[in-house]
Amino acid sequence: MSASPRGLAALDYSVLQQCMHCGMCLPTCPTYAKTNRERHSPRGRIALMRAVADGEQALNRSFAEEMAYCLGCLACTSACPAGVDYATLFETARAEVEQERVVATPKRDLLRWVTMRFLFTRPRVLRFVGRLLWLYQASGGQAFVRRAKLTRLLPRKIRELEPLTPDIRRKFSPQLIAPVERPRDGVVRHRVLVLTGCMQDLMFSEINRATVDVLLENGCEVHTPPVQACCGSLHAHNGDQPTAKLLARRQLEAIDPFAFDAIVSNAGGCGSHLRHYDHLLADEPAYAARAVEWSRKVKDIHEWLVAIGFRKPRAAAESGCEKVTYHESCHLCHGQKVSRQPREILRALPGVELKECAESSWCCGSAGIYNIVQPETAGWLLQRKVGHLRATGAATVATANPGCHLQLENGLRAAGSDARVLHPVLLLAQAYRAERSA
């Protein structure tokens, strides 16, 4: 142990003390719902964290496993009347587990280094890997491997994950979006910057295009830097605080928040983290002021559109979907408290009936990389989610986070449903387009 306290013990004690263990969070916690065991509840986890800070609980494998079992969905923060900052507690606990190398193995270290430290800090390399994967898929390589059952040669864990390999888009964001685009009528009311994300860029670049389209339709001059750093959300959620800070600094060096009216994110998970740069960089004098401005400017696309009074489209989207249900990304509704606005946008679409599903704000099990590291609980959550989605009879499921998007597509497909998954903004962009062709 180091001489000066780190991690949970170094945290402002009032953050830990904020939990008065009333238990209001319990009914909203998916892992508690599944197990009925207190250690798998937010209240239990906070008690364990406090015990670690108080020196009553060893920072051991069992503690590390508990922190890993938490989805980090933050549903507890929406339910908590006391306003416990669970996001900070959870990230600090996971970071301490990593710092103290509680569960470190050479294999795990290598995997973490390759993904978090190497790939997700180098946007150009990440795109290159994406391009290779696209080639493999577009050339028929993937289809051949699957048909010939060559996947049997893979280690079991990877073999089980192989069917979840996402489809990579032919064009990434810079091939679809110019660095600066202006509204067609030339009237600029707002100047905004769009963050294209990592997964969104590789797998759903059309959502980024749609985001720019709807902003242009609503009087925004849109700046979209072609090469953008990862926001660091992956790192912060998985205990790599130093890299998360590095990426936040890079973001602030590349983008001047004072130059824009809003910095727009269309991915729930990224947005939730991006908003917290002020906290993340609070103790870095060179960046703190800029980070505060940044956090003030970061807006979720739906939130921003509603705030500027987006124009309601006059025509129905070409896909003419009538019944739509909405699945809330955890980090959009619990992390960013943006829940009403995506619904407002969906309701504004001509010909669309928004059909609410049960437990719309429950996690789908994707939760970053949770579906990879905790497949059993993730699968249980996905089944529960797909059941609720199908019960609505909706042909379209709207959601605003790439992780959820993929997870729901896989879940619906596995259940034999042909419902599509779309980002609300994509439907809005389609409706605007239909207006013009009408």
Next chain:
Amino acid sequence: MIASLIAQLGAANVLTAPEDLAVYAYDGTAALKQRPRAVVFARTAPEVSAVLKLAREHKVPVVTRGSGTGLSGGSVPVAGALVLCLVDLNRILELDTKNLTLRAEAGVVTQAIFDAADAAGLFYPPDPGSMKISTIGGNVAENSGGLRGLKYGVTRDYVMGLEVVLADGSICWLGGKCVKDVAGYNLRDLFIGSEGTLGVITQVLLKLLPKPAARQTLLATFAQMDAAAETVSAIIAAKIIPCTLEFLDRKTIRCVEDFAHVGLPLDAEAVLLIETDGHPAAVADEISRIEALCREQGATAVKRAANAEEATKLATARRSAFSALARLKPTTILEDATVPRSELAKMIRFVGETAAKHRLDVATFGHFGDGNLHPTFLTNERDTEEMHRVEAAMQEIFACALSLGGTITGEHGVGLAKKAFLRQQLGDDSHALLKTIKRALDPDGLLNPGKIFDR
């Protein structure tokens, strides 16, 4: 003993790891913590019986708990105890629409009981603040109250029967579906509110009511606390019994609004949340009379909830009051002193004066209609000096409540938190009677020992 428990219940239902003991060391009560020896989960009454027999054989105390939302330390373990957790005993067994009863296992969450009744057009009225997660067994063991106490009473008024496992492992059914039943002692009521000290409740038979056809909710804002208190007296004097008559003071309003965003007036000194339910014509009449009375008593604003959704939001916001107050200070010590309705204004004034005298931060909310106040001290458990002042203030408040003909606890129970004051309320003879009953049913003193009174 652990090995025998594992043999009886299965390894997954016997927890002994430090990580598990740490998280069953508390309930919803501030500043109380004690790790148990082990935590066990029973799924049937015979399993509960087996656990109690083993505990008796090994002379190990047993502390029963549900979701651990109690507010008097009733389910905080005692040193060396076995925690018997009943959350897996969670089936609703029967909804009898002919007799208007519902039979459920003890670990069913209160909200699930409300919902099951509601789906059948029926109504289970008791609604403690933690109903979304508290278990019905815990509600019965603590005789929980809630927001609807004024018109509908408390948990006790809805328990027609229960199954209880005694310290020796015998399994008893007390009560039944008959409205009239005078066969033998009324022992069912002995276990209601017994706080796990006399037996382990494993099943309950609840009385349901037809769902009220209409409901109206109103929020009245006041510039002075006294005006709010006078309004309550005026409503009762006008022979109106609303189902809910809740009150929040300025600090509580701010905290609740900060969390729930339901549009509470932040500049008000007090608000009353009033709900009336029943036949539509009666509700319409009552709500307009209540509204007029509020205005007569000087309410600065009176607002009716536009629809059921808005009404539910207001009630839910009110239920969050206690937890929301934790936004202000690290430790919130919630009290439960209750006085006859007529003495309420006096009691509130006394709480304010006492807090000022001891230089303490206090917020008050509660069930105005039934005289049940929740003065809440906002403090820090790490500040020993201030905690002493909190204790002194609490003693004075309890003494005042008793002198006004009140009680030290209206709905939270005695548990650990209030046992020092119980004798003062009951008197020596009544206090001794409680102990006589305890000894008769639990001769070894193993069931939640040290709760309600010292061992």
